[in-house]
Amino acid sequence: MAHEHAMPADLTRNQELVLGALNHAPAPLSAYDILDRLRGDGLRAPLQVYRALDKLVERGLAHRLESLNAFVACADAHCHRKGLIAFAICEGCGKVDEFADAVIEERLGGWAAREGFKVERTTMEIRGKCAACLQAA
Amino acid sequence: MAHEHAMPADLTRNQELVLGALNHAPAPLSAYDILDRLRGDGLRAPLQVYRALDKLVERGLAHRLESLNAFVACADAHCHRKGLIAFAICEGCGKVDEFADAVIEERLGGWAAREGFKVERTTMEIRGKCAACLQAA
DNA sequence: AAGCGATATGTTATGTTATTACGCTTGCGA
DNA sequence: TCGCAAGCGTAATAACATAACATATCGCTT
Ligand SMILES: [Zn+2]
Ligand SMILES: [Zn+2]
Ligand SMILES: [Zn+2]
Ligand SMILES: [Zn+2]
Numbered sequence: 557m558a559h560e561h562a563m564p565a566d567l568t569r570n571q572e573l574v575l576g577a578l579n580h581a582p583a584p585l586s587a588y589d590i591l592d593r594l595r596g597d598g599l600r601a602p603l604q605v606y607r608a609l610d611k612l613v614e615r616g617l618a619h620r621l622e623s624l625n626a627f628v629a630c631a632d633a634h635c636h637r638k639g640l641i642a643f644a645i646c647e648g649c650g651k652v653d654e655f656a657d658a659v660i661e662e663r664l665g666g667w668a669a670r671e672g673f674k675v676e677r678t679t680m681e682i683r684g685k686c687a688a689c690l691q692a693a
Numbered sequence: 694m695a696h697e698h699a700m701p702a703d704l705t706r707n708q709e710l711v712l713g714a715l716n717h718a719p720a721p722l723s724a725y726d727i728l729d730r731l732r733g734d735g736l737r738a739p740l741q742v743y744r745a746l747d748k749l750v751e752r753g754l755a756h757r758l759e760s761l762n763a764f765v766a767c768a769d770a771h772c773h774r775k776g777l778i779a780f781a782i783c784e785g786c787g788k789v790d791e792f793a794d795a796v797i798e799e800r801l802g803g804w805a806a807r808e809g810f811k812v813e814r815t816t817m818e819i820r821g822k823c824a825a826c827l828q829a830a
Numbered sequence: 831a832a833g834c835g836a837t838a839t840g841t842t843a844t845g846t847t848a849t850t851a852c853g854c855t856t857g858c859g860a
Numbered sequence: 861t862c863g864c865a866a867g868c869g870t871a872a873t874a875a876c877a878t879a880a881c882a883t884a885t886c887g888c889t890t
Contacts, residue, residue, distance in 0.1 A: 568838065588875070601841060606877070611838095622759040623816050625847095625876060642801070644810055655804060660797050664779070664819060667792060672824030673781050679760050680817045682801060687809030705867065725846070738870060743848070748867095762847060762876095832890085839884065847876070855868075860861100 574608040583650025584626035642680040648689030711745040720787025721763035785826030
């Protein structure tokens with residue numbers, strides 16, 4: 557059930573390898589995790605991974621999870637989201653759920669407007685236990 | 694202007710030093726920034742700082758900003774918040790604004806309830822430019 | 831086809847953030 | 861006074877990220 561993501565045709569080799577690694581992983585990967593999985597494909601240095609990740613994140617094909625220092629492929633395979641995205645991260649199994657909420661976006665926008673704060677980027681990450689892991693416990 | 698924070702009486706020496714450093718800083722500090730400022734007070738190793746930070750964060754006297762790998766003193770000096778806290782971080786001057794929003798909390802709670810996800814911790818960080826910095830530009 | 835700029839690459843070294851492991855000390859109640 | 865819990869000190873190491881520099885590749889213009 558894992559993947560079957562759209563893989564854009566104009567990625568470079570390294571970007572394609574990195575996105576492939578993320579797509580096949582059931583949980584977020586750190587840059588070094590990715591590097592380890594791609595040594596067989598010729599990658600040797602962290603920078604090769606970080607550079608690819610930068611591009612992928614920029615294009616919305618992958619996301620950085622700040623509270624984990626790790627990365628996931630975008631779960632919204634065909635129309636990578638533009639607005640605020642929230643992530644729910646299970647501490648048990650590592651599964652990441654990605655969702656958007658217009659009301660939250662509007663509340664943040666309201667706060668920013670009142671304060672005169674210009675928002676450039678928002679990160680929102682919920683840590684906890686997913687339903688499956690709670691069940692299993 | 695800067696501080697005038699309540700400093701709980703039951704802190705250990707290291708915790709007091711670390712919280713003092715955070716209180717006197719106009720912007721978030723990394724653990725190593727803190728260490729550098731406290732070498733004169735006898736601190737030598739990162740762990741001394743990390744241990745103090747753990748306790749301070751646990752008690753809500755300080756917060757960790759995940760998107761910065763840095764820490765701030767809680768701005769809500771007398772009644773350290775319990776619920777979800779959002780941080781607005783200015784990329785220009787480093788100022789951090791801390792606020793709570795019940796509607797956002799309720800939306801997240803709703804999502805979690807629908808998904809059967811048990812929330813343990815939420816981080817919410819807005820990066821951008823504060824009013825003062827926009828003015829100055 | 832030659833020239834050029836923008837983008838991507840490879841490699842080494844280094845910088846920054848965080849933790850593990852171990853042992854000692856102190857305070858405090860059983 | 862024994863035992864435990866919390867705190868402390870130190871050294872070593874792990875994990876995450878970037879700087880600096882040299883080449884290479886591609887698309888575009890001439
Ligand atoms: Zn996405
Ligand atoms: Zn789970
Ligand atoms: Zn606070
Ligand atoms: Zn500012």
